Amino acid sequence: MVNRKDLNPDASPQAAFGARLRRSRESRGWTQEDLCTHMGVSSGHISGVETTRKSPSLRFAKAADVAFGLVGTVDTFERQWHEMHNGSLLEGYPEYVGYQSRAAEIRLFESGIIPGVLQTQEYARVLADSAVQRGDITSDQASERVEFLIEQQSTLVRTPPPLIFAVLDESCIRNPIGGPAIMDAQLARLVEFAGQSNTSLQIAPYSMAERKPFIRLVYLLTLPDRSLMSYVESQTQGNLDRGLSSVLPLVKNYHQLQIGAASQAESVAMIEQLRKGIL
Template sequence: MESTLVNRKKLNPDGSPQERFGVRVRRLREARKWTQDELAARMGYSGRHISAIETANKPPTLPVARALDIAFGLEGTLDTFERQWNEIENGALVEGFPEYVGKEATAAEIRLFDVGLVPGPLQTSEYAAAVEAGNVKRGSITAEQATERVDYLIRRQAALVRPLPPMMIAVLDESCIRHCIGGLEVMERQLARLIEFAEQPNTSLHIAPFVMGELRPFNRSVNLLTLADRSVVAYVESQARGYLDREITSVAPLMRAYHQLQTEALSQAESVAVINQVRKGTS
């Protein structure tokens, strides 16, 4: 009998990625005739933690996945728990986003537009953490998933730092700089980060002011990538899902609309001036 009180909840091996993770942990543990406490001791966790993982009551983290791989001798194989964790993590992200980020990491040019929130590549880590903390409070993700999302963003940003960095053009709706995230101090540092971004030789920053009204062509996040072969892909995101589009017949109108947006938006000098004006209210 296991020393940890075991919840023998029957899991569906064909269920959610998190359920499949738990089913596999239980199957491999029982095949070795280990109790939850014995597996936990090998990993440096508690038996209750293992029970929660097996019953899908707690989402696995990357450190847990790696510890499981060590305990079960799966390191270096093609079927690690770390790989399975990545499937869960990507599943928690907006559909289509991981594929987009992979292409963004090698793109020659990146064009960003967003409403309400500063685009990910321009976010400070504390701004990103505040955004995810809001998601935790609303119950849409767990605290662990929030930490993992911020870590994912940091890795995404790091991939853009390379010997020949991409040309990055960002057009932000005015709401991005006026929507206070994380409190005044966090927002002040985020606005300062935008100024730093504008000062880089490979960047261009523009604010689309509220007075643009109906001339603003987009009402949601739009990203356009020019790849090394000069092909262009578009990523358009809503609240629940994203869509990566490679078809020139649909990408070309988005690129044309983006150029129109950039033309109607404030110049970089005007945009920096507006950001500094907003900063006076956060300091």
């Protein structure tokens, strides 16, 4: 314990990460050298992260989860890393993504922009760069946000794949994010998504008007044990909910949304016409 530095987890998010790493290590009776063999990084790097002299990378956080047996759990080092580096993410969203990676069925609704799981990297980059210009996040955070998106999408490519039902407000496909080339590639991505065997895509047209039950992002998950979960957002807050009494009404509203929305064939035709400049 020579030259052991006292840690203050309340000093910063990075300090909280380092203190948790040391606490997890010591609870197993491991030295820094022991942990480095489990994580594949140098003991000096582990020491640097614990004492905040070095900032943990996403790869480091994932390696820590493997070492401590946290992969697939809710409270992972990866989740803490995302919360630390993506402070603009709303409360509950990193936790939601953890559940989404294991969900059997995913139902989503979005208005205004294409939802993250369906975004191209270029489309996502435009949104992230816009947040930088507004002063909401830094350039580094913008890159991390896009990396987070790619990671999120990669969890959906698995065997068997989840069933994904997407209903997008018409504004999503008409809002010209990033200019013609980026928007055309994004619309092409939606058509590609609709053609997959485990997906469904519908557009909720403007004509649904007041019959549209949602006005903001809504995610509904069916987990492998058939339990249900919802994630909804306001402008400033996200809410993850597993209460059946509050999630079931959202599921009912989603089914009504699907009934009122255009069919997949009609939706794809609408997107293709938009790409050709007919509408």
